[in-house]
Amino acid sequence: MVSKNEPRMPIALGLHGAAIYLFLYLPIVLLVFFSFNKNPSGTFPVTGLTLDWYRQLGDDYFMLTSFKTSLIVALTTVPIATFAGTLCAFGLVRTEFRFKTLASSFVLMPMVVPGILLGAAILVVLRTVLGVPLSIWTTVMGHVVVTTPYAVLAVATRLYGYDRVLDSAAADLGANPLRVFWHITLPLITPGIIAAALIVFTISLDTFGVTFFTIGSGSTLPMYIWAQVEMGIRPTVNALGTLFIVGSIAILLIAHLLLRK
Amino acid sequence: MAWMNWPNTRREFLKTSALAGAAAALGAKLPSVDPARAATLEGPVNVLSWGSRNFQMQIDDFLQATGCHVNFTGASGNSENLAKIKLGGGDQYDIVGVDALWVPKFYQEGVIEVFDFEKMPEYQDLFDEFKKMTVWKVGNQWMAQPWAWSPLVLWYNAEKIKTPPTSINFLFDPELKQRIALTRQQEDVVAWMGIAVGANNPYAMTDEELAKAKEALKRLMPNVLKFPPQEEELVRLAADGSIWVTALSAGGAIRIKEAGGPTMKGFIPPEGVIGYFDGDCIVKGAKHRDAALAWLAHRVHSKYVLPNVEKYKRPLAYKGPLEILKKDGRGDFAHTIFYDQPEILSKMVIIGPPPNVGAYLDIFNEVVGG
Amino acid sequence: MATIADRVNVAPERRAGIRLVPPLLAFLPITLIDFFFFVLPMLVMSIVSVLVIREFHITFQLTAENYLFFLKNPLYLKVLGKSLLMALATTVICIVLSFPFALFLTRLPRSIQKTMLVLVILPFWTSYLLRVYAWMTILGERGLINRGLMNLGIVESPIRLLLYNDYSVVLVAVYLYIPFSTLALYTNLERLDRSLIRAAMDLGARPIQVFLHVVLPLMLPGIFASFIFVFIPMLGEYVTPAIIGGAHGLMIVNVIVSQIQALRFGIGSAMVVVLVALILALVMVLRKSARLEKIYGF
Numbered sequence: 033m034v035s036k037n038e039p040r041m042p043i044a045l046g047l048h049g050a051a052i053y054l055f056l057y058l059p060i061v062l063l064v065f066f067s068f069n070k071n072p073s074g075t076f077p078v079t080g081l082t083l084d085w086y087r088q089l090g091d092d093y094f095m096l097t098s099f100k101t102s103l104i105v106a107l108t109t110v111p112i113a114t115f116a117g118t119l120c121a122f123g124l125v126r127t128e129f130r131f132k133t134l135a136s137s138f139v140l141m142p143m144v145v146p147g148i149l150l151g152a153a154i155l156v157v158l159r160t161v162l163g164v165p166l167s168i169w170t171t172v173m174g175h176v177v178v179t180t181p182y183a184v185l186a187v188a189t190r191l192y193g194y195d196r197v198l199d200s201a202a203a204d205l206g207a208n209p210l211r212v213f214w215h216i217t218l219p220l221i222t223p224g225i226i227a228a229a230l231i232v233f234t235i236s237l238d239t240f241g242v243t244f245f246t247i248g249s250g251s252t253l254p255m256y257i258w259a260q261v262e263m264g265i266r267p268t269v270n271a272l273g274t275l276f277i278v279g280s281i282a283i284l285l286i287a288h289l290l291l292r293k
Numbered sequence: 294m295a296w297m298n299w300p301n302t303r304r305e306f307l308k309t310s311a312l313a314g315a316a317a318a319l320g321a322k323l324p325s326v327d328p329a330r331a332a333t334l335e336g337p338v339n340v341l342s343w344g345s346r347n348f349q350m351q352i353d354d355f356l357q358a359t360g361c362h363v364n365f366t367g368a369s370g371n372s373e374n375l376a377k378i379k380l381g382g383g384d385q386y387d388i389v390g391v392d393a394l395w396v397p398k399f400y401q402e403g404v405i406e407v408f409d410f411e412k413m414p415e416y417q418d419l420f421d422e423f424k425k426m427t428v429w430k431v432g433n434q435w436m437a438q439p440w441a442w443s444p445l446v447l448w449y450n451a452e453k454i455k456t457p458p459t460s461i462n463f464l465f466d467p468e469l470k471q472r473i474a475l476t477r478q479q480e481d482v483v484a485w486m487g488i489a490v491g492a493n494n495p496y497a498m499t500d501e502e503l504a505k506a507k508e509a510l511k512r513l514m515p516n517v518l519k520f521p522p523q524e525e526e527l528v529r530l531a532a533d534g535s536i537w538v539t540a541l542s543a544g545g546a547i548r549i550k551e552a553g554g555p556t557m558k559g560f561i562p563p564e565g566v567i568g569y570f571d572g573d574c575i576v577k578g579a580k581h582r583d584a585a586l587a588w589l590a591h592r593v594h595s596k597y598v599l600p601n602v603e604k605y606k607r608p609l610a611y612k613g614p615l616e617i618l619k620k621d622g623r624g625d626f627a628h629t630i631f632y633d634q635p636e637i638l639s640k641m642v643i644i645g646p647p648p649n650v651g652a653y654l655d656i657f658n659e660v661v662g663g
Numbered sequence: 664m665a666t667i668a669d670r671v672n673v674a675p676e677r678r679a680g681i682r683l684v685p686p687l688l689a690f691l692p693i694t695l696i697d698f699f700f701f702v703l704p705m706l707v708m709s710i711v712s713v714l715v716i717r718e719f720h721i722t723f724q725l726t727a728e729n730y731l732f733f734l735k736n737p738l739y740l741k742v743l744g745k746s747l748l749m750a751l752a753t754t755v756i757c758i759v760l761s762f763p764f765a766l767f768l769t770r771l772p773r774s775i776q777k778t779m780l781v782l783v784i785l786p787f788w789t790s791y792l793l794r795v796y797a798w799m800t801i802l803g804e805r806g807l808i809n810r811g812l813m814n815l816g817i818v819e820s821p822i823r824l825l826l827y828n829d830y831s832v833v834l835v836a837v838y839l840y841i842p843f844s845t846l847a848l849y850t851n852l853e854r855l856d857r858s859l860i861r862a863a864m865d866l867g868a869r870p871i872q873v874f875l876h877v878v879l880p881l882m883l884p885g886i887f888a889s890f891i892f893v894f895i896p897m898l899g900e901y902v903t904p905a906i907i908g909g910a911h912g913l914m915i916v917n918v919i920v921s922q923i924q925a926l927r928f929g930i931g932s933a934m935v936v937v938l939v940a941l942i943l944a945l946v947m948v949l950r951k952s953a954r955l956e957k958i959y960g961f
Contacts, residue, residue, distance in 0.1 A: 094365055139693060140946075238791050256367070522902075522906065
């Protein structure tokens with residue numbers, strides 16, 4: 033499956049890689065930096081260092097509810113989108129049928145419509161046409177629609193990627209389809225499913241467009257941040273962003289250490 | 294036995310006892326919320342409004358007094374709010390914050406309903422100019438509870454622009470190349486141009502006037518750095534020197550100074566100035582109407598309005614804070630933010646949805662996109 | 664051109680008769696959800712786009728006015744053209760920068776590859792808005808770059824050209840979307856059969872020929888995926904151009920959103936339909952040549 037000798041890393045390539053990481057994290061570093069900046073406009077100049085913004089976060093009832101709502105929506109979206117996406121991936125990769133191109137276009141289509149416009153249209157359908165009340169569930173469904181295409185692609189890659197010979201070998205040895213799936217397929221595509229879950233979670237947490245019109249009276253984190261920035265209270269959201277980044281890096285490192293084989 | 298009659302949850306207890314206390318503290322019976330019926334005061338109050346109208350302290354106190362939470366969703370724009378409530382239903386929110394002449398529009402669209410503001414204690418504290426206002430009233434019922442008001446003053450960097458301007462046409466001065474920024478409110482931008490070309494009613498221009506305004510906007514474009522979607526951005530841009538002229542509410546200069554910026558001076562063009570007054574409305578079909586009314590009564594208590602003025606540096610529709618400022622010897626702060634000149638209200642061009650809003654939008658899109 | 668690998672790798676279920684999931688069942692959940700939350704909304708929008716509608720009052724008269732308004736106006740078409748160009752520029756730059764980066768990732772020790780990959784997505788966990796605003800502190804008049812340049816004496820007054828124009832929008836867009844193109848190209852690269860490259864070189868091809876005739880065609884699925892993940896969302900941007908774009912910072916979705924703000928739902932819907940149709944057409948045309956099946960299996 034893989035060549036015996038690991039290919040080397042030319043210096044130019046290494047520099048490019050480092051440069052891109054720098055590019056990716058420069059705004060983040062600044063964000064963290066400004067979260068300690070006394071200047072209430074949250075930008076240069078640096079007028080002093082303080083932990084005030086972090087303290088203010090703790091009292092912020094709106095932020096906490098928005099965060100909770102965002103988390104609930106994201107955590108509900110992940111299993112649904114990942115499940116639906118995985119099924120679709122199987123349907124697209126593992127089967128042959130006449131309208132497969134059409135089916136694949138249908139599955140990927142939601143990526144094409146800008147979120148905020150889709151959200152408005154969903155609102156009209158739900159309320160004016162169907163008379164369905166808005167709730168966390170309507171938002172979750174909106175998020176599922178928007179994130180499933182990504183899940184499909186993440187799992188499909190993995191599903192198609194591994195050597196099918198393993199499947200037929202197991203079948204030849206007498207395993208029925210279910211056992212093949214459980215013992216061979218599932219473990220091999222698990223990284224793809226995890227990747228799908230991660231991507232869905234990330235996108236759901238940061239989605240503003242679809243959410244605004246479908247959330248009803250609730251508020252999610254992106255909506256909260258938009259409102260805060262509108263009010264000019266940027267440093268507290270800087271603190272929030274910093275906590276997120278630090279938290280997620282911590283989780284990543286722990287996962288890396290635990291999962292190292 | 295007495296203890297059998299106690300309310301069986303701590304919440305109920307707080308509501309009944311504290312509400313009576315709150316009513317006493319506010320000096321009057323809360324309109325349409327009888328302390329005896331306090332058990333019907335159910336929350337939470339869902340508010341769709343701008344951040345500058347609510348304080349954490351107000352919300353905490355309200356929670357203490359009534360057991361109701363206030364859920365605040367940041368508003369994004371009058372027309373989005375209108376669309377969201379009209380299409381989504383009145384049960385999403387109890388209160389919506391609306392600007393100026395959008396209020397009658399919301400009322401016409403059946404999205405808000407009137408209430409008896411005159412029975413609320415704070416009504417007495419309103420400036421006369423507001424009491425005389427008819428555009429927000431149906432009979433003696435009010436469509437909105439007034440909150441803040443301000444002219445949109447043209448603030449200019451006094452260190453870079455040495456000669457004080459005398460006419461709105463100073464905006465077209467080539468010296469100001471990429472030194473102006475205005476918020477991305479399409480109607481307001483076009484209305485400013487309407488003022489510059491002498492339109493009769495900048496928010497209801499005729500086709501001829503619109504054509505002239507369009508030409509004016511084209512002439513203005515080289516001087517515009519950007520049209521940020523958020524007003525706070527203007528403060529930041531002025532503070533770091535990227536722009537020298539912008540339109541902000543009364544406390545613009547103070548806010549810019551506090552953001553580490555230069556000294557700004559205010560200019561109110563003789564040709565006319567845009568202004569606003571805003572308020573909060575009760576949504577038609579609101580699920581928690583009683584609690585919403587209680588909240589409206591609660592938040593204009595003098596304890597809260599003064600800090601709000603100090604924080605956002607623009608006048609409110611109530612005389613209370615002005616008196617306190619004057620007594621405290623901060624009369625010139627009050628004067629700088631126009632608090633003691635409510636007569637300006639009648640001279641301002643009040644913002645609102647133009648009847649031909651599409652035409653305004655098209656002008657903006659065509660000039661900006663061109 | 665079919666390879667030996669293709670023939671061996673044909674669906675085992677065809678050979679061994681395994682079929683776990685009947686196709687209809689596989690698509691059932693997503694079809695159900697998409698029907699109510701995607702198909703119906705799109706249908707409603709399409710219907711609204713051909714009706715006479717004044718603010719919230721909808722009549723059932725058919726009209727082409729909503730479309731003609733948009734299509735007859737050269738300025739709207741100009742904005743659309745500009746948006747397509749900016750999206751294309753962003754995509755190309757993303758692909759060009761991501762390709763070596765993805766290569767770099769594949770050359771890292773296996774044990775840290777996945778972690779490094781996740782580190783690429785991690786910035787997404789701070790809010791979109793914050794990351795965009797952070798760029799203003801870098802590019803602004805008193806931002807990081809200008810301060811650095813002035814402190815070092817390289818320039819006397821701040822460079823105003825860094826921000827508030829179409830180029831800064833593309834720069835920030837590249838920043839926002841490069842993780843996606845990296846992921847797409849990385850997936851493709853991982854799957855690349857290096858023996859093909861070695862074979863080409865053994866046969867005497869120069870590196871540039873190897874790149875153009877062997878590597879590039881094999882990377883088509885990843886490039887196509889990058890296109891989907893970058894071009895399409897970038898075309899749907901309206902927040903970044905409003906914040907980072909200058910006075911003329913207007914992209915097509917800004918225009919559409921402003922129609923909704925003006926309560927011109929008919930015109931807004933028509934614009935959405937045209938935009939979606941355009942993108943779909945583009946995707947279908949490109950898909951033929953992308954040979955997605957090599958990497959994604961469909």
